[in-house]
Amino acid sequence: NAGVTQTPKFRVLKTGQSMTLLCAQDMNHEYMYWYRQDPGMGLRLIHYSVGEGTTAKGEVPDGYNVSRLKKQNFLLGLESAAPSQTSVYFCASTRRTPNEKLFFGSGTQLSVL
Amino acid sequence: AQSVTQPDIHITVSEGASLELRCNYSYGATPYLFWYVQSPGQGLQLLLKYFSGDTLVQGIKGFEAEFKRSQSSFNLRKPSVHWSDAAEYFCAVVLPNAGKSTFGDGTTLTVKP
Numbered sequence: 001n002a003g004v005t006q007t008p009k010f011r012v013l014k015t016g017q018s019m020t021l022l023c024a025q026d027m028n029h030e031y032m033y034w035y036r037q038d039p040g041m042g043l044r045l046i047h048y049s050v051g052e053g054t055t056a057k058g059e060v061p062d063g064y065n066v067s068r069l070k071k072q073n074f075l076l077g078l079e080s081a082a083p084s085q086t087s088v089y090f091c092a093s094t095r096r097t098p099n100e101k102l103f104f105g106s107g108t109q110l111s112v113l
Numbered sequence: 114a115q116s117v118t119q120p121d122i123h124i125t126v127s128e129g130a131s132l133e134l135r136c137n138y139s140y141g142a143t144p145y146l147f148w149y150v151q152s153p154g155q156g157l158q159l160l161l162k163y164f165s166g167d168t169l170v171q172g173i174k175g176f177e178a179e180f181k182r183s184q185s186s187f188n189l190r191k192p193s194v195h196w197s198d199a200a201e202y203f204c205a206v207v208l209p210n211a212g213k214s215t216f217g218d219g220t221t222l223t224v225k226p
Contacts, residue, residue: 033213033214035216040218040219041218042216042217042218042219043203044216045214048212048213050212090156090157092156092157098207098211098214099164101147101162102147102157102205102214104157106154107155
């Protein structure tokens with residue numbers, strides 16, 4: 001099983017450019033999450049989804065948008081990238097409730113110049 | 114403010130020595146508690162979790178953690194550290210009826226030969 005797959009693995013953007021990160025899971029999980037990881041700051045939740053067609057804001061949602069049109073996919077969009085969005089982005093999912101084990105993707109390294 | 118704290122940013126131990134990583138939480142209710150490990154360039158992997166019952170929980174790779182309600186703590190321990198344990202360790206909590214996990218800032222473990 002592939003588990004949680006993130007694409008792309010690396011990306012370099014110029015300030016003001018837009019891009020979409022794709023997260024796909026093949027485990028039929030209900031909950032999906034987008035985190036960003038910055039040195040010394042742990043993982044901070046950007047947005048999450050409790051099921052197909054739903055999204056909710058996390059701790060640091062500004063500058064990001066998400067969509068969950070299909071249960072297996074959770075897209076994270078940056079409409080106008082800023083250097084402050086340089087980070088490693090992780091997607092994660094849980095099977096039925098948020099109290100369960102998180103399954104993580106391998107991350108996307110994004111640099112905004 | 115509600116939070117989860119890992120007081121030690123960086124810990125160095127010698128191979129074969131014992132290890133304890135600290136995690137404290139500040140919430141009104143007892144949350145669900147997790148420890149994850151992250152190897153360089155990888156996503157996070159669950160080590161163990163506590164929901165209820167026996168306050169000493171066993172995890173993978175020889176790790177264990179003890180929940181102490183009176184101290185609002187969930188410290189991770191290992192009796193004898195191996196060089197392959199060098200990684201970053203994250204404590205995470207999920208509040209009842211919350212839709213998401215909250216992570217501590219992480220502790221980086223270095224293992225000396």
